Amino acid sequence: MKIAVLGAGAWGTAVAVAAAARHDVLLWARDATQATQISAAGCNRRYLPEVALPADLQVGHDLAAACAHAADGLLIIATPMAGLRATLQALPAGRPAVWLCKGFEAGTGLLGHEIARSLRPGVPCAVLSGPSFALEVGRGQPTALVAASESAEMAATVVEALHGDGLRVYSSSDVVGVEVGGAVKNVLAIATGMLDGMAAQGAAGAPGLNARAALITRGLAEMTRLGMALGARPETFMGLSGLGDLVLTATGDLSRNRKVGLLLAHGLSLAEVLAQLGHVAEGVYTARTVADRAAQLGVEMPITQAVVEVLEGRLQPREAMALLMSRQSRAEA
Helix, strand or coil, X not given: CEEEXXXXXXXXXXXXXXXXXXXXXXXXXXCHHHHXXXXXXXXXXXXXXXXXXXCCCEEECXXXXXXXXXXXXXXXXXCCHHHHXXXXXXXXXXXXXXXXXXXXXXXXXXXXXHHHHHHCCCCCEEEEECCCCHHHHHCCCXXXXXXXXXXXXXXXXXXHHHCECCEEEEEECCHHHHHHHHHHHHHHHHHHHHHXXXXXXXXCCCCCHHHHHHHHHHHHHHHHHHHHHCCCCHHHHHCHHHHHHHHHHHXXXXXXXXXXXXXHHCCXXXXXXXXXXXXXXXXXXXXXXXXXXXXXXXXXXXXXXXHHHHHCCCCCHHHHHHHXXXXXXXXXX
């Protein structure tokens, strides 16, 4: 199969490397200079320097040529959420695509499939999500993902393209659930990072592992409430794109969103955190949008709201956690 991966960040590069083990793959970089540098170096020095690119993995910056390369194959969009709309608009009419980005679109509050439906009604699409750090996928370490699409044929195409040694891909028809899980877990990972950052400081009464477990569990409940309000199936949140991705992103040392929370807890401003990070942390841009969409639906999401208050400078991490602990007791379910 011929595959074009559109976006040469860490995750796009990792997926291109994994797919190139069995397919003819072209990795598209938006910037011509970046494409030249990747080709010359044999690796993506900016985003994934630890992973060498296969010798037969092509790299280019011509979008039309990339789409032509995969004319009878698969287009994989690997831009941040902010770039999904523009990329979909630039694709040839009627071409199916799968995207890797996780989040709600800032401004509109739309999920990926809602953007695609508004721009390309009737064109098959899919989302690939699940617990996955780009570095591990690029290195070929065991990873399990889920491909979700309303089209069973489209989901099967994604599975056929990417399922193989080191990468196990399941299928789902619950696009809403898979996308909500992938979006909200980033916000919850910021909250967990803040908690872990406070714990590392060792002050009296600082939160510990008990608090982390409680935060992750109650965060999963928030995620499920929002997903069900949007039409998702509750069992999806017990799967890879729900519980699986939440646990990985909230606790893994490679998690950019968790690192945002850690650095905020250590007193850095959000601007300082983002400058130090050097990569996109989708939870920062998604938190407010998640909170707004939940409010429109009448869904209570106190952890998400606490993250918004910290990111927007109205609360310090310790104040936000104290506020959550002071909430009135209620039935768990």
